[in-house]
Amino acid sequence: MVLFWGVVLVAMVFAVAAVVVGREARRLDAVPPNPVFDIDDAVAWVADRLPYEVSAILSHGEVRQIIDLNLEYFRTRGVSGNGHTTEVEGPVVVGGAETVDYVLRRAGAVGAEFTAGQVHAVLEAQMGYLEAIGAAGPEAAEDP
Numbered sequence: 001m002v003l004f005w006g007v008v009l010v011a012m013v014f015a016v017a018a019v020v021v022g023r024e025a026r027r028l029d030a031v032p033p034n035p036v037f038d039i040d041d042a043v044a045w046v047a048d049r050l051p052y053e054v055s056a057i058l059s060h061g062e063v064r065q066i067i068d069l070n071l072e073y074f075r076t077r078g079v080s081g082n083g084h085t086t087e088v089e090g091p092v093v094v095g096g097a098e099t100v101d102y103v104l105r106r107a108g109a110v111g112a113e114f115t116a117g118q119v120h121a122v123l124e125a126q127m128g129y130l131e132a133i134g135a136a137g138p139e140a141a142e143d144p
Helices: 002-030 039-048 060-077 097-109 116-132
Strands: none
8 A cells, every 4th residue: 555655756757857847947937048159169150160361370369369359349339248237229230340440459458469351250140140149130221
């Protein structure tokens, strides 16, 4: 008789666990995953997608330096954060010559020398990485 109630108890625990796990799995499936930016993955991904004439000149360390400076620029514009900062109201647009100029200026300040073409190629590939991980969307449409 004890064996019977033991089996019933185990079956009830299993049933409750199955219901809870199933419910949580459905809940998590309905929520899109938060994109996570991993600098090492980003550097490797970007370096693999650079045009040959840029990848032949820049080391992975230099690609990382450009990405770091771009992330610094993003922080100054309120684009990136760790989830603990206040949200920026309205759309924030980054890209183009302003971003390249910022990276070139900051790189020069620390003694690194890159060309505008090299920085542009790295930033373009980095945007591809951000889109691939779901951290960035398509370019914003022009206001009518």
